[in-house]
Amino acid sequence: MAMSISRAIAGIAVPIYLATLGFNGFELGILYLTVALVAAGMSSGIGFATNKVGAKSFMIIVPALVAVAGVVYAFSSDTAVLFIFAALASFGRGAGAGAGMVGPYQPAESQLIVNSINPSNRNRAFSLVSLASTAGALIGTGLAAISGHQHVARAVAIAVFRPSMLIAAVAALIASVIAMFLSNHPSQASHPAEHKQAKVFAFPERSRWLLYRLWVTNTLNGAAVGMFGPFVTYWLYIRYHANEVSIGELYLVVNIITLGSGLIAPKLAHRFGTVRITSWLRIAQGLLLIPLALSPTFVIAGIIYTIRMFAQRVALPLRQSYVLAMADPSEQARVAALSNLPSQIVMAASPTLTGYLLDDVSLSLPFEIASIIQTASAFAYYLFFRNAAPPEEVARREAALADDIVVPEDENPTTQ
DSSP states (O other): OHHHHHHHHHHHHHHHHHHHTTOOHHHHHHHHHHHHHHHHHHHHHHHHHHHHHOHHHHHHHHHHHHHHHHHHHHHOOOHHHHHHHHHHHTTTTTOTTOTTOOOTTHHHHHHHHHTTSOGGGHHHHHHHHHHHHHHHHHHHHHHHHHTOOSOOOHHHHHHHHHHHHHHHHHHHHHHHHHHTTOOOOOOTTSOHHHHHHSOTTOOOGGGHHHHHHHHHHHHHHHHHHHHHGGGHHHHHHHHSOOOHHHHHHHHHHHHHHGGGHHHHHHHHHHHHOHHHHHHHHHHHHHHHHHHHHTOSSHHHHHHHHHHHHHHHHHHHHHHHHHHHHHSOGGGHHHHHHHTTHHHHHHHHHHHHHHHHHHHHTOSSHHHHHHHHHHHHHHHHHHHHHTTOOOHHHHHHHHHHHHHHOOOOGGGOGGGO
């Protein structure tokens, strides 16, 4: 929750602040390229090192870096400094309404969650964490809205944006302090000796089949998200001349409406199956990008964006839960990190193209291209995993089949 407060504020303030300093779409694309590459490297390193070091260390260090970056953004307008600390804090990732993206320590956090609960509660656990993340984004967007402003000149930009960035820094620092009270949980299916002997950079051989399929689907999805995700705030700012207050109010409404998505997700997975409902929701996310891009007014765009974000918020914890359920327990953190690596690399390259298209071609074209790619990723996801249900769903189906078997009376030994 604390990290989502920080992310939500930064997701609104940073792109508008940089635009005020004179950044155009292409320059923002270069910044997001840098951010994504550094985040990919940090996430992969954390995923490989979690079994050796434990999740707790990364959940303290990464939010602390974000806190430092928030302070830097509150007092600096130097381009090189802003690039460096945006990369270290992953500013530009998880933009938009702000929830669901806590930072590069996510592989460590995911393993910590899985190793702390029973498999039957896994979807619910990830959904409750997503619920807390949305609640944090709700608070963050509210704070961004009340501390907002109209369009300002470069000379006063730092002073105007300073309160927002300092609040984001404090929220991240709170997250770092809270993480100090967490306990590291060893993998449930492996012994300490295995962790001691395991190589930090060993490829997850037992989960190879899962990883290769995720690379295909996540690469497509990453290309789509990279086309529009980091630019949502900037796009609203340019397309509709919206200021930080109106964008913050939109994100506030989005977070209020999507707050219950974390409670709905496990129920939908239980009713329709995790893979099926995740595929449907990703198709919806892809298709909704076209009417969003073509919306004539800020209000209509806001309504469509809200519906799309609801679908995204329901699907997010289910996707995270599924990856951890299907990975070998001793390889979970590495799979969580590596599964997103190609997607992060593609996501890093996409914003530069988007920046060029927004500046020189069309404000809607990047969204339309992303729609096609994300819809394709949804179909690929379903084709790859439709016959690979998570263990608890397999057990539930087998139990249901067993309950349906009727033993004829003359063959039942208890009737003799």
